Amino acid sequence: MTDAAIRILDLAKTYAGGKQALKGVSFDVPRGQIFGLLGPNGAGKSTLINILSGMVNKTSGTAEIWGFDIGRDHRNAKASIGIVPQEIVFDPFFTPFETLEIQAGLYGVPKEKRRSMELLRAVHLDDKANAYARSLSGGMKRRLLVAKAMVHSPPVLVLDEPTAGVDVELRQQLWAYVRELNRGGVTVVLTTHYLEEAEELCDRIAIINHGQLITNQPTRELVNMAREKAVEVTVDRDLKAPPASPLFDRIELKSERTVVITYCKDKLNAGGVLAALQAEGLGIVDVSTREADLEDVFLNLTRSANG
Numbered sequence: 001m002t003d004a005a006i007r008i009l010d011l012a013k014t015y016a017g018g019k020q021a022l023k024g025v026s027f028d029v030p031r032g033q034i035f036g037l038l039g040p041n042g043a044g045k046s047t048l049i050n051i052l053s054g055m056v057n058k059t060s061g062t063a064e065i066w067g068f069d070i071g072r073d074h075r076n077a078k079a080s081i082g083i084v085p086q087e088i089v090f091d092p093f094f095t096p097f098e099t100l101e102i103q104a105g106l107y108g109v110p111k112e113k114r115r116s117m118e119l120l121r122a123v124h125l126d127d128k129a130n131a132y133a134r135s136l137s138g139g140m141k142r143r144l145l146v147a148k149a150m151v152h153s154p155p156v157l158v159l160d161e162p163t164a165g166v167d168v169e170l171r172q173q174l175w176a177y178v179r180e181l182n183r184g185g186v187t188v189v190l191t192t193h194y195l196e197e198a199e200e201l202c203d204r205i206a207i208i209n210h211g212q213l214i215t216n217q218p219t220r221e222l223v224n225m226a227r228e229k230a231v232e233v234t235v236d237r238d239l240k241a242p243p244a245s246p247l248f249d250r251i252e253l254k255s256e257r258t259v260v261i262t263y264c265k266d267k268l269n270a271g272g273v274l275a276a277l278q279a280e281g282l283g284i285v286d287v288s289t290r291e292a293d294l295e296d297v298f299l300n301l302t303r304s305a306n307g
């Protein structure tokens, strides 16, 4: 038995029309982590999740969930994962309580082991237990989907773009619950477009683009890869052209007196940038720096993978 929560090996998918959505992707999701799966639109994230959930058939390669092969050991693999889909799909005529009971029935959870009310409390929907699902707001429906994915107490929970259309407060509530589940031992996989979200939540991040894995590493390391920093400097006189220096990677004129200078933090620091400007005879009026974040890394990595 592997110690990975999910093990994906050379996984490929070509759709009927010939579109190669996954071109041989391999990675492990370590147990106990919150793992981010990132990529731009059309990268292949949903295809990968749908293969894990059994909704899409893989073309080749293997995938294991909690040590169970999704093909050979389909039942155990399915029992080991809960998936919160991207689309909100409910039967509008069932109440949240009934929705969870039916789902538990589908997974063969015996009545005495069901915990529908407990799950509804956890996602702050206990007061809506007997309301029609169609009367719930978008955020409430999304939380109900999370509860629904947990009825059979799977060790792995996958959330596919869970915060699309969810407001900031509900997003925080959702993350608080996801963290709580993770502290309780649930491995969480999250797909998102929001790098900030991934940076805040995930222990590890994999990025896919055009069906290929671009990177897979601890979030901290990924952030450290952002070698570029930018400093915005306002000087004491109008500039006709941006002052050039071989030390700068890029320089752009933001307004007559403000320039944004991008530099590599291995070569230079903000003091060096200012010294170079002063050497040009410019007086410094104002300075602000920006920490490189995952957005930069993401753009750099996907750019180099495209080029």
Ligand SMILES: Nc1ncnc2c1ncn2[C@@H]1O[C@H](COP(=O)(O)OP(=O)(O)OP(=O)(O)O)[C@@H](O)[C@H]1O
Pocket (backbone or CB within 6 Å): 015, 016, 017, 019, 020, 021, 039, 040, 041, 042, 043, 044, 045, 046, 047, 048
């Ligand atoms: N059923 C399908 N038939 C044919 N092509 C498909 C099908 N589903 C997805 N694709 C294509 O496969 C590629 C990967 O799509 P996928 O939905 O996996 O990407 P994604 O990373 O989840 O994107 P998004 O973030 O927009 O959901 C896209 O080019 C998409 O158009």
